[in-house]
Amino acid sequence: MSAPNKSYDPVEVEALKPEEIERMRDEALAALAAAADLEALREAKAAHMGDRSPLALANREIGALPPQAKAEAGKRVGMARGAVNKALAARQAELEAERDARVLVEEAVDVTLPYDRVPAGARHPLTTIGERIEDVFVAMGYEVAEGPEVEAEWFNFDALNLAPDHPARTMQDTFFVRGTARADSGSAAGAADSGVVLRTHTSPVQIRSMLDREPPVYVICPGRVYRTDELDATHTPVFHQVELLAIDEGLTMADLKGTLDHMVRVLFGEDMRTRLRPSYFPFTEPSAEMDMVCFACRGESVGNPDKACRTCSSEGWIELGGCGMVNPRVLTAAGIDPEKYSGFAFGFGIERMLMFRHNVEDMRDMVEGDVRFTRPFGMEI
């Protein structure tokens, strides 16, 4: 630092002349403005704002001025340095923004690149449609009931009013389990004596449900069932049913009809309707076939050859399954007093429902486990 100038001569302090300070300021501003990038700006800052910069040096000279001149020179230099500092900050921000923009552009990626690193999983649509049906009834207060697939004939037939010689109980339909005691006997007649079958419907679960519970009984019984059909486009020996059973005081066919209507409305849309046609099942009396309005054409194909419907063969109705009022004999076998209680039941195959609800043409697709069939169904249906 220079010592106070004892022999005061303002003229000697050239650097503090107003025009000189203005020049320094303008040079600095010009240099800052000219800096094209942050590096150049750093250099310009060192040159014009650093310790050795003209403005810094001029600032140092202020001390040499007589007291009456100090204030004025200090103010002048301070204003110049303030202006340059401000310009520097602005230029700095400007150049940083430019740099950031450039770098982010360089880091850009193609977000449309596929990412099939782990192929997607899926649940089988028969599983999920079964759950969906369960949920409709669980929401109404029903329980879901299950039972064994290898079943005693008493549960599968006898208790359901299918006496041993009933025409509906034919060898053609049923897989019989070979008795261990007669493992050597290959004859079908001998084997039928095992008294054990692969259940031909989920109805034995109804019997088990009634035996396990005190009425009222409201259960839905989904499950796998077996019949000796060869696999083709519309048959499979192993398929899935959902059955419903309601036992309470004073239940009528009207309750059956209303329950069916509710189900098809939830599953297929509010405009859906069902129709009952008289039929025969040993375990229900009266019995009915239940139809629903064709899900595909909504009945518009009837008498309308231009809009022929393959789903319902232009009949307007799709056969859903069988139903009826539980035969009082079945109640008796299951220990429920038919004088006090009545009930209704229905059952249907969900393969068929999947076929018309999701336009599946070949039942084999549900059996073969081809991932291309199953994946699109995802987690729920």
Add this chain to the structure above:
Amino acid sequence: MRAPLSWLREYVDLPAGETGRDVQAKLIDAGLEVERVEQLGADLTGPLVVGKVLTIEELEGFRKPIRFCTVDVGTANGTGEPQEIVCGARNFTVGDKVVVALPGAVLPGDFAIAERKTYGKVSRGMICSGDELGMGDDGTHGIIVLSNEHEVGTDAIELLQLVDEVLDIAVTPDRGYCLSMRGIAREAATAYGLPLRDPALLDVPAPNGYGYPVAVADPSGCDRFTARTVTGIDPEAQSPIWLRRRLQKAGMRPISLTVDVTNYVMLELGQPLHAYDRATLDGTIGVRRAQPGEKLTTLDGTKRVLDAEDLVIADNRGPIGLAGVMGGAETEIADHAAGQGSTDVVIEAAHFDAVAIARAARRHRLTTEASKRFERGVDPQAASAAAQRTVDLLVLLAGGTAEAGVTEVVAPSGPRTISIRADHPDRVAGLEYGRETVVRRLQEVGCDVYGQDELIVTVPSWRPDLTDPNDLAEEVIRLEGYANVPSALPAPPAGRGLTHRQRLHRRVGRALAGAGYVEVLNYPFIGDWALDHLGLPADDQRRTTVRLANPLSEAEPALRTTMLPGLFAALRRNDSRGEHDLALFETGLVFQPTGDEGVPARLPVDRRPTDEEIAGLNAALPRQPRRAAVVLAGARERAGWWGQGRPAGWADAVEAGRVVAREAGAELIIRQDQQAPYHPGRCAALSVLIDGQEVAVGNAGELHPRVVKAFGLPERTSAMEIDLDLLERAGDGAVQGPRVSTFPVATQDVALVVDSSVPAADVEAALRDGAGELLESLRLFDVFTGAQLGEGKKSLAYALRFRAADRTLTADEASAARDTAVQAAVERTGAVLRGA
């Protein structure tokens, strides 16, 4: 049952314009399953006329015999000149009356007839066979030769009744009476509110003592037997066109006049009949059970060994028919074509026990038109009318003479009555019909009804299915229309939702699907070959299977004891179809014989079985636990722009086990194992703690190379199978909310060198136990083997995170906890701290 509309109109005056579709709709509403309406002759247009063959010229030099004929068709061809027709059939001669399709005619199958040059001649029409006219099988396959009485030029479409509608009805087992025109007509009459002309209302002579002798030894098997005799039948007589056509339309084949008549009456009245050639009968016709070992050759030519339960018709020589199922060959009505036609026949119209016939038909695997009807119930009261009708037709059509003798053996039985509250149908249907409607509808069914609030209902003889009040309710409700039943919703008690177990099964499926597995649903059928391919030892309990008596395929006669063969098949199918990166799962039952299944008792159904009886039935069943299983092959993670892929392997299979166990809230214990079908060095035993006991629940790992080869699977295929029922019992119950500390974590890494045979799980367990409460988490982040460690050694690098609930840990505290952790590993696993 096929019911021609023209035939139906004989018993009910249906409105003239009513089509088959209209009748179908009415009958469906009434509960008959009319599957379709066949439009006979809808695609047929004339001219189709009767012609007389004038000349036949045999054309030579062709590969098959060809005739050039001239046929007189009267003026039907517009000229009156003989029509020239080339014909390949040979079953006709000059002078025969035939059916001629003239140019312009269109035969079924859009077969247009036109003049055409063929075999060097111009053929102007066609001489027709029954097949070509869509008439059905007449057994000849030749052209139709008509009897001589028909005039040339007559319209053959009308003559042969080629245009008709046929209702095809699937008769349910309870509606045996609808296996007859009489029954269907009754339903149609009720549906239309029209009177029925009952064809069974015939004048029948009273039984007497000089008919053909009959002795019924088993009145429980045969409660009615009518025998009538017709003599002097013209063996040359043929069934008239109307009779043949009705049989054909109903789906039966005309055979000979006598047989055709019995079939016709069966179709009309539902009563199966049998005609015996009297000349071949030897003494009294008896009805009895067969003696064991007795033999009978039935009409189909099969020699059958009879069962002691079989009901037979027998004469002095032995069985001559399997009652209600099929007659015997020895007493068969001889064919007139054979030149020795029967002239005297004995007609049997009997009523047999439904169960006896059902059993016999099943035992002999012989379902016939007769057995079908007897099984479902035949009207016993119609037997004598049916016999009478048969006699009448044989007299009328075959020139026979009815003998005056009428044999009737009848076991006494009263009419059946059911008592029913008059409002019972209302209470079943949920709407009010009122007593009057109920009574009227029951009367329409054929019941006699007495009483006011409590009705005494006598059911008609043709409705053996009506036994209970609900049967009568159904009759009322169906005739009033199911469509009129209103719609209501019952109110079940408030529900509890899905059970714990059901929610678990859903979660497992979702978790596996979320982990990239695709669900498959395989058949549970397996063969021993699959168990061999799995490499199971001879004493492996998976070899003890439930076996089917009547499997679809002899190659797969058993039920699965493991899920894997089905999954392998599905994996292989996908692989062969071009999908190679595969992860499949299935949940379902396996079937494990207990070894002490007895034959379940035949329990009654007129009461609830006792708990002991139910337990007895259940004891007859195999164990049926639910499993989850996966199989995977190819890439678990694929290569791509992001970098390398990763092949599926044993670790993914084990992880699938963890995924499933996690859903059950169970901690899976994993140990090294050696189990078929897995690679002996890459097989994990999966177990869980149930009530403090470690219980094996499954296996996972890479498959043995031999198994991969045997099943034709991709290399390194891996699999996992786990028992969901056991997992369900292993769950820890409700999760306790962890206390989350917000103090800083102290991380300490350690590398431990152990023998390569030491399982990482043991090292981890030791570290956890040794580290104490301050340990928040522990993670194995590297496994290293190399020369610098020495042969048979591996280095396991763990990151340990320590944290306290109430303070910031000091470095010394964290180090001390680490040291005790390492110390435990050193003591329990022989570990050496690396770099120490």
